Amino acid sequence: MAQVEAAIREKLVAALQPQYLQIENESDQHKGPPGRESHFKVTLVSPGFESLMPVKRHQKIYALLADELAGPVHALALHLYTPSEWQARGESRPDSPNCQGATH
Template identity: 50%
Template sequence: MRVKPFIEQQLNTELTPEYLEVVDESYMHSGPDDGQSHFKVTVVSSAFEGQRLIARHRQVNTLLADALAGPVHALAMHTYTPAEWQQRNQVSVDSPACRGGSQAG
């Protein structure tokens, strides 16, 4: 499975986002650069209206369950409604540096 296209397809199909960014950050962690193990997702969707952050993350986790059960070790999620995204001035969030963990690679 090519993980990034799978993530993009699932979120585009189910959430119809106004903005979607999927970044493979595997190169920032131990293991091979193309390990497809660490991703950051920024998604802006009206589907999140009225939902608390935990509900949004659960929804994304459900949509990406196949990837999360396989190659994906970590998924950073930044989920916004269109109004929240406007308030942020449409700025994506940087991921923190890897704090350990190792993979056989």
């Protein structure tokens, strides 16, 4: 696991004790040198989201990952659910759209 991804994982796990966490590095779908960590998709299911509206959930993640967003992370797609929302979705999240700046 790469350094930025590991830092994201560590912060999210420590703060939210997720029931489910998937971090996907989508950097290779965008222009830039190989091996970078600039674009991520995070799917996170946590009971800690029960009392939070979606915008507050996003704000919480942005605050937790402020250092990464101020540095190497250019884009962060967030799919944040309560356990009941996740179950109602059939435990799936939307696919990322194709990037027009993709290298392939």
